[in-house]
Amino acid sequence: MSSRVPRSVGQAVDSAVVGGGPAGLSAAIYLARYNRQVLVFDTGQGRSTHHQVNHNYLGFPDGVATVDLRKLAAEQLGNYPNARxxxxxxxxxxxxxxxxxxLHAQGHTWQARTLVLATGVLDHFPHFPGWQSYVGHSMFWCITCDGYENRGRSILVVGHTDAAAGEAMQLHSLTDRVRLLTNSRSDDISPLFRRRLDAAGIQVVHDRIKEAEGRDGTLRAIVTRDGLRLELDALFSIQGATPETQLARQLGVHLSPTGYIAVDTEQKTSITGVYAAGDATSLHSHQVTAAVHEGAQAASAANYFLYPPELRAD
Structure with a gap:
């Protein structure tokens, strides 16, 4: 598919999709199949550019790498001359x-009758030398996505809140070798969760990461600032994520109390003609399956909005 960019403002497309992950590409494919003119803005970033293999997506018995799923979806969209x-x-x-x-982007300007925001989130992985090479290989963020493959293994949960403690408890159902490292100046785990961790035999280390030992994406140990060496097979980062909502806020779109884009069941936002899909819309259910569904729903709602009055049932 051509990525050539026009140098001047042209005729407005029916829909601009901001984000080229599973949600955005799903929305674009649906809109293209509704015979709409679609423009997708993809910077090649986001969770679906990590190295992990998705074992939850229907139709791939051996799993599918998220980067491959993204590539296949882009190729699928390339079959439609009305989308780029x-x-x-x-x-x-x-x-x-x-x-x-x-829409303005790097000195260029485009026009669109509707918008689909599929801007995702920014994960707060622990930073240490070479940390990026481990993401998706042996450093994860989601028990639903990667917990099963790590059953029986030695797991280090990183986080300093009850959310991290809860994740450690849930992972304990898959392996009895779980430890928790706060990796923070503060330890905000409540007494209730501390008792639960103690009862499960889950050690809590209040320290911060200095460096990691490993190679080719495989972690072997974490070394803390106090000199502890914590051997592990996998690290689960529960340090949170920030939804990428700058454009939504710029438009005046309402956000939920947790900072995510507020949408209804049709992925409509508070601004007419603006829809949102994927991880940027929800604090929970950050799954490829949910993103693809939400992208399809947003596209269907946008398509219906674009119909002239005589084609609407309402």
Whole structure:
């Protein structure tokens, strides 16, 4: 698929999809199949660019690498001449007088009648020399995605809150070799969860990561600032994530109390013509399956909005 970028403002597309992960590509494919003119902005970043293999997605008996799923989806979208991908980061979006939207990206400008925001989240992985090479190989963030493959193994949970303690307790159902490292100046685990961890025999280490031992994506040990060497097979980072909502906030889209984009069951936001899908919309259920569904629903709602009044049932 061509990623050539126009140098001037052209005729407005029916929908601009911001984000090229599973949610955005699902939305784009659905919109293309509704015969809409679709423009996808993909910077090649996000969770689906990590190295992990997804074993939860229907139809792949041996699992599918998320990067391969993303590549296959882009190839699938490439079958539609009315859809294209541009490799630009959208920096600003504003409404225009005709009721659509103007998107600015790296000196270029586009127009769209509707928007689908599939901007994802920024995960807060522990940072140490070479940390990126371990993400998806032996450093994970999701028990639903990667817990099963790590049953019986030595797991280090990293986080300083009750959410991390809860994850450690859940992982304990898969292996009896679980420890928790706060990796923070503060230890905010409540007395209730501390008692639960103690009862399960889960050691809590209040220290911070200095460096890691490992190679080729496989962690062998974490060395703390106090000099402890914690051997492990896998690390589960429970340090949270920040939804990428800068563009939504710029448009005045309502956010949930947790900071995610607020949507209804049709993925509609508080702004007419703006839809959102994927991890940026929810604190829970951050799964590829959910992202693909939400992208499809957002596209269907946007398509219905674009129909003239005589084609609507309402």
């Amino acid at each position: 991908i541009v490799r630009h980061r959208v920096t600003d979006i504003e409404g225009n007088a005709e009721g659509g939207f103007v």
